[in-house]
Amino acid sequence: MYAENYQVPPVESGGETEQASKARSLTAKISNYLRWAGSLLIVLSAISFMLQGHADMLPSYRYWVALGFTLILCTGGLVCAYAFNETKGARIFFGLGTAFLTVQTSQVGAMVYAYFQGKQALQPKYEWLQFMDVSPVIVGLDLALTSVLLVVVGYAGFAILARKHLKMLLGAFIIANLFLMLPIREAHSIAATIGALFLFLRYIEQTLHQDRSMQLLEGLSARLIISLPLFIMIGRSLLHPASFLLAVVGSAMIATYLLSDIKRYTQSAVILYAGQVIGTLAALFVWLVVVDEFFTDTQDLSLLMLPLAVILFGLSFIASYHAKLYRFISSLLAVILVYGAMTEGLVFAPVFALLTGMALTVAGLKTREKVPFFTGHICFAGGFLFYCRYAVDLYSVAPWLSAIALGLLVILLSSYLESREKKIVQKFRFYFHELKTWN
Numbered sequence: 001m002y003a004e005n006y007q008v009p010p011v012e013s014g015g016e017t018e019q020a021s022k023a024r025s026l027t028a029k030i031s032n033y034l035r036w037a038g039s040l041l042i043v044l045s046a047i048s049f050m051l052q053g054h055a056d057m058l059p060s061y062r063y064w065v066a067l068g069f070t071l072i073l074c075t076g077g078l079v080c081a082y083a084f085n086e087t088k089g090a091r092i093f094f095g096l097g098t099a100f101l102t103v104q105t106s107q108v109g110a111m112v113y114a115y116f117q118g119k120q121a122l123q124p125k126y127e128w129l130q131f132m133d134v135s136p137v138i139v140g141l142d143l144a145l146t147s148v149l150l151v152v153v154g155y156a157g158f159a160i161l162a163r164k165h166l167k168m169l170l171g172a173f174i175i176a177n178l179f180l181m182l183p184i185r186e187a188h189s190i191a192a193t194i195g196a197l198f199l200f201l202r203y204i205e206q207t208l209h210q211d212r213s214m215q216l217l218e219g220l221s222a223r224l225i226i227s228l229p230l231f232i233m234i235g236r237s238l239l240h241p242a243s244f245l246l247a248v249v250g251s252a253m254i255a256t257y258l259l260s261d262i263k264r265y266t267q268s269a270v271i272l273y274a275g276q277v278i279g280t281l282a283a284l285f286v287w288l289v290v291v292d293e294f295f296t297d298t299q300d301l302s303l304l305m306l307p308l309a310v311i312l313f314g315l316s317f318i319a320s321y322h323a324k325l326y327r328f329i330s331s332l333l334a335v336i337l338v339y340g341a342m343t344e345g346l347v348f349a350p351v352f353a354l355l356t357g358m359a360l361t362v363a364g365l366k367t368r369e370k371v372p373f374f375t376g377h378i379c380f381a382g383g384f385l386f387y388c389r390y391a392v393d394l395y396s397v398a399p400w401l402s403a404i405a406l407g408l409l410v411i412l413l414s415s416y417l418e419s420r421e422k423k424i425v426q427k428f429r430f431y432f433h434e435l436k437t438w439n
Helices: 014-051 059-083 087-120 136-181 187-209 217-237 244-259 269-294 306-315 323-343 349-367 370-397 399-419 421-437
Strands: none
Touching: 059 087, 059 136, 087 136, 087 217, 136 187, 136 217, 187 217, 187 244, 244 269, 269 306, 306 323, 306 349, 323 349, 323 370, 349 370
């Protein structure tokens, strides 16, 4: 009786559940595409605002327009977080707002620089990048607002992107933007500043990369945001007269990234190989720039190029490919340069021959490679034979004294060989067998 009135609740079929799952998946894909499209539109509009050249707009107004843009992005993040209870959109808005805040910092830095330097200030030729003739009151107000926003917006942005490393990210972001505010534009000063900021951010990046959670999209975005001041500073430096120090620092940064840091981000053989080639050329270019700057009037080019062999040998220990080839080229280059210097009759060539020979011999022993070992012997022999001529000159001046000294040395050598015969033979055999196993 009761069974007749009992109704079994409807059970969704497998097909309906699968359809609902596909619908949710399609909605998620559409939402992601829309987020990417919206983010791209915002970025492109920001770039368009910076590049269109609003020369007719006063510098202070340009700053306030950028400020409004940042506040709009933060408002969008708050709407997503509290009105829609949706965190993905909030991350995007706050991330973009935090990133665009760096542009404001750059603008304030330009105002501060123009205020302190006055008519002496170096300005780019593009009027829309100049921030001259701004009232000190406006500069102070903009500086105060930017300082507050760096803390507030930076805190909100990094808290939603990577709360675990909030303190480190926020601290690095503030310090990097303070570098951007420094009122300096001189070629040598800006090069030193870029180098210092690069080393600081590289240390932060190495620390953050050790955490796997920071390798996700949110973590990568946070790490990219703290590096934006460095990119802006590099781009800004290209608008002013260059210096050899800027070329050295830039080449050194390229070499460091392509030879060492890039290995943390990709395992692609093509990218690593191309990066190694470009990084090697950048490292060699550093020394060539130094030579061109300081040694243009000297003729000792053979000895001046010797550090290139040292650089190649050093790079062989961090190169991912052809490390042995690096040492091979380095060793041959050292021999050619040393003998070229002695042929030209350079003053310190024999000394460098002896030092290079000892260095290559020791390097060959450490790496267990024949080419550095034997080229070291060749360099040392060249330097030694050069100084043998002084012994010949001494013999021609005082033959009887030279003969006595030579006789004493021969007797001492024979006594030493006789007393250490077994040890000498054993060591000779040992090193001979070891040499056979070397590359």
